Amino acid sequence: MREVETVGILTSGGDAPGMNAAIRAVVRTARASGMKVKGIKRGYAGLLNNEIIDMDSRMVSEIARLGGTILFTARCKEFETREGQQKGAQILKDNGIDGLIVIGGDGSFRGAQKLSELGINTIGIPGTIDLDINCTDYTIGFDTAVNTAMSAIDKIKDTSTSHERCSIIEVMGRNAGYIALWCQMANGADGILIPERDAFNEQDLIDAIMHNRSKGKTHHVIINAEGVGHTNRLARRIEAATGIETRATVLGHIQRGGSPTARDRVMAATMGGYAIDLLHRGETNRVICYKDGKYVDFDIDEGLAMEKTIDEYQFLISRLMSVY
Ligand SMILES: Nc1ncnc2c1ncn2[C@@H]1O[C@H](COP(=O)(O)OP(=O)(O)O)[C@@H](O)[C@H]1O
Ligand SMILES: O=P(O)(O)OC[C@H]1O[C@](O)(COP(=O)(O)O)[C@@H](O)[C@@H]1O
Numbered sequence: 001m002r003e004v005e006t007v008g009i010l011t012s013g014g015d016a017p018g019m020n021a022a023i024r025a026v027v028r029t030a031r032a033s034g035m036k037v038k039g040i041k042r043g044y045a046g047l048l049n050n051e052i053i054d055m056d057s058r059m060v061s062e063i064a065r066l067g068g069t070i071l072f073t074a075r076c077k078e079f080e081t082r083e084g085q086q087k088g089a090q091i092l093k094d095n096g097i098d099g100l101i102v103i104g105g106d107g108s109f110r111g112a113q114k115l116s117e118l119g120i121n122t123i124g125i126p127g128t129i130d131l132d133i134n135c136t137d138y139t140i141g142f143d144t145a146v147n148t149a150m151s152a153i154d155k156i157k158d159t160s161t162s163h164e165r166c167s168i169i170e171v172m173g174r175n176a177g178y179i180a181l182w183c184q185m186a187n188g189a190d191g192i193l194i195p196e197r198d199a200f201n202e203q204d205l206i207d208a209i210m211h212n213r214s215k216g217k218t219h220h221v222i223i224n225a226e227g228v229g230h231t232n233r234l235a236r237r238i239e240a241a242t243g244i245e246t247r248a249t250v251l252g253h254i255q256r257g258g259s260p261t262a263r264d265r266v267m268a269a270t271m272g273g274y275a276i277d278l279l280h281r282g283e284t285n286r287v288i289c290y291k292d293g294k295y296v297d298f299d300i301d302e303g304l305a306m307e308k309t310i311d312e313y314q315f316l317i318s319r320l321m322s323v324y
């Protein structure tokens, strides 16, 4: 076990609101406890290009409220190779960086795990709007993304209600349906399609719309998760089957932007401070999680091997609420 003297920090994969709040917390708590901090730009791609800057407390002033990531982010194929990882570890050592904090998703943590094997003390902080990291109940960015999607769906509902139409709205989430499920509960919808539940299929949706219409409902909303996709095609098929004018909207990257909510900022700040604590204790290959109402950390390999699925009870309630 050795204590880290110089910590590097990078953001990787899709940006998420709250990443800047995490960067600020890492820099401030590291500096307060005497560590040096170096920022690595553009994730692993920037690491391989030696894009490394010194960071001090003043540089992170007022960034907690900013969306995106001031360090930029990237996806990097070269880093998935052994040669890329060895080159990355050597560049870190050449810069005197003996600890590294990676803010990103599961893919980014696989990279962090490789650097840990190569002698760099690495800690992962979960930052992704998708909530798709199995070992944690919370990922930085999810709350802001859901609130953004919720507001957008409220607006679509205004026009959908006025025209007495059906709206199919696609939300992000890669292969996970968390954003879709939360929006169904927050906004109300006749139904959702999520990758975790292919049993809730197109015919179910058509039946649900027709049932609700027979009870007097004059507008309809279906929330479709990105992992199911084909939103335009689905709109055409629902219109053909129900005779109700139907419009498709793919919300897209609007869900990744904007000023982070208080929840995202506070979770990010706590996780950032926790990461520095772990490095002080000489820990490596750990991922910080929020589980059962507590901040905890797991071995990255064990954390990524855990299983998580959508909350059955929440799913059941969301279905019951969608019926007129
Ligand atoms: N198995 C792996 N080994 C090493 N690095 C990886 C691995 N998987 C992903 N990465 C690195 O992490 C980056 C981000 O991963 P990605 O899955 O795109 O996003 P996220 O971290 O948000 O899930 C990839 O571009 C790659 O550089
Ligand atoms: O911005 P890109 O590269 O098109 O990626 C889109 C993907 O990124 C996300 O917005 C976030 O995913 P990650 O956090 O895993 O990078 C997904 O919801 C979506 O599938």
Ligand SMILES: [Mg+2]
Binding pocket: 013, 105, 106, 107, 128, 130, 132, 174
């Ligand atoms: Mg991911």
